[in-house]
Amino acid sequence: MKFTLRVWRQKGDAAGGFRTYPIEGVSETSSFLEMMDTLNEQLSTRGEEPVAFDSDCREGICGMCAMVIDGQPHGPMPGTTTCQLYMRHFPDGSLITIEPWRSSAFPVLRDLVVDRSAFDRILQAGGYVTLHSGPKPEPNSIPIEPEVAEEALDAATCIGCGACVAACPNGSAMLYTAAKVSHLALLPQGQPERYERVKKMVGQMEKEGFGACRNYAECEATCPKEISIKFIGRMNRDYLRATLVEPVDPRGPMESQ
């Protein structure tokens, strides 16, 4: 198979731009990233600098790969990460445009590589159950309905790739944050810190410069793990309750020792 690739190139502080590369000899069985590997081998052999892009597990779970392909984060297949796209899904001879995630909260480091550390900071703001390692209660002493465990897992299946932000016209990180918040809010283990957690994580999300949610639902349509926007509604309910209904403890939040 052969293709014409329009690839975003950007280095240092200089403004980026598209470069066009013809590519031939791509196997139908190769994945999108293997096609990019082939391009890079051809570039290296010619003495040109290869295209920098992120990838690691290449089986759709680590969340590292991130390309906007023909205007769609992770490309045209629903419920699929970039690394799980195969070239047989693209017409032979077609023009393919490849860009990095587009969001001011995810600055470009080089070519298609962006800095997603804002996501980690949202998680660090409260996406955990405060605990030490050591003896814990017997898990079966706290029965959990399978539907509840499954719903928590529907949220927890988020791979933190950032496609939701890249897809959103506003660059909102609501789906990511809602998935993280809901995972713990649904489980008994997450209850003690439930309302404090949602306040902290939403607060951090706002600090990072992500846009506001306007219910476009592009995030849900793009999410490689098909996470539902119902979790955004769920988070909003918790957030409202946390900020309006729950009494404010005058002593402030408890700091761990």
Place this chain on the structure above:
Amino acid sequence: MELDAQIPESPTEEMWSTHKEHMRLVGPRNRPRYRVIMVGTGLAGASAAASIAAMGYRVDCFCFQDSPRRAHSIAAQGGINAAKDYRNDGDSVYRLFYDTQKGGDYRAREANVWRLAELSASIIDQATAQGVPFAREYGGMLANRSFGGVLVERTFYCRGETGQQLMLGACSALAQQIHEGQVTMHVRTELIDVVVVDGRARGIVVRDLVTGQIRSHAADAVVLATGGYSNVYYLSTNAKGCNVTATWRAFKRGAGFANPCFNQIHPTCIPAAGEQQSKLTLMSESLRNDGRIWVPRNQGETRAPGEIPESDRYYFLEERYPRFGNLVPRDVASRNAKEVCDEGLGVGATQRGVYLDFRDAIVEHGRDTIATRYDNLFEMYERITGESPWRTPMRIYPAPHYTMGGLWVDYNLMTTLPGLFAIGEANFSDHGANRLGASSMMQCLADGYFILPLTIGDYLSRHPYGDVDTDHAAFADAEREARGRIDRLLGIGGDRTVESLHRELGHLMWNHCGIARNAAGLEEALGRIPELRERFWSDLRITGSGAELNQSLEHAGRLADFLEFGELMVRDALLRDESCGCHFREEHQTKEGEALRDDARFAHVSVWEHRGDGVDPVMHEEPLSFQTLPLAQRNYKT
């Protein structure tokens, strides 16, 4: 090189509790004065960093990915074992110990394996408390599934993404410690050397993968949680970035490397499709619970699998191993798949594949039940191959997956280099010559949550804190060497890409040191690896500079280490003139084609010592004793 395993002198089942009671402690007020370096943020690294930081130590934590959550533990699918005996089927600590030792073909240290089994149940408790949404039964109790190589159901799971969920648990604990300032996280940062001062590991040299800056970090102890080396084969189930560099650099600085030839080939992977393939995808072993493995009985079969009648199907595992059937251990399943393909019965375009068929399971249990169990795996398979397992059998073939070898550690998880610890897959660990399914996450988390946090305290308590910083000359020397290596790589100026040279090494290792090995093949590889290494250092071409994000340079540095390491692996495989577990030497097999151990000569851990570049390494033996479970020939047939 002295190999004192520090095994406590008490009965096996009391060792860990006695040892814990006698370990030296660091008081809570002194812990913040000690600094620990943690390299790697997979299940072992993240859990250990979070645990020791929560105790009060200061931790500098490093990963080469852009977020700790991306480390390759995330990709573990099937589950995690624990001796909870929730199914009332006779499970116990002893039974899990027994299965692990037997599965490992009696090449692991009994004391460690017992401790692993003993701690397994606490891991489930810890993970549940973090909010890991394990599968539940209708009554709200935790669910279990069975896994290869055992006769009880003790595997806990979260659909097909148990690794991700356990990782999110460990990484959430890590996130809490980062938030509290106990852990300083350094992402997109790669270890390129270990720094030794006065015989103790006191820091590391790293490269910032974004800016290219080389810098040093000093600490009171260094922990490597850097995973395995399956990417020596180029094609493996590992992530693209997985590499041997950290453990290899440690080896060159004085840490012994144990059993490098023990690497596991996983039986249920999607077969390779062509030369452009960059990695192999694992399909969870849990598929073997319901899928039946077969090949056509006759060579040259041209019918579609669905049209082949029962009489012309060869269910080779069920026929050869009636008791375990499709659930034999991984090494046995892999070798049998290779054998039937060698006999010309393989399926698919490359003829290197066997069928994994769900037809009967769908009839027996119904589509809904099978969907609950494997929906995401079926989807993943269809995405990659374009074929639906609902309509046609999957095709699978073995692929390099996990490495049981690694840095030698004592009972306290410390390497032969004082102050340098290795945990998770990076150490030579508890799995002997073969790891059972759903045991890797168990080991990573036992090391990280429960063992290292105590043993590292014992070590630290014996030394003053913070007495060495990066001004020490050893850091400047190590940085200079590291810069020299990078300049040398950039200055080769040949015409070969890193990928093409890595592929070449992979072919060589797979053909000569893969599923089955023999002396002639290993000798040949021993001659050809140095040649390939020379070509690497003369023909490689890297564009760009070292002072920027340069992925070819990163890959080249890792390949340079694989090219040295591959030779040690072959050397070890050649010297271990027996078959055991995954290490199958064709010269040593039973009449039925099973691995034939030679306990008189090889009931030991082979520990390699670096003696300088260009000098052959020396092998030392740690003898293994079998007091709790006497040696026996593995038998999965009756």
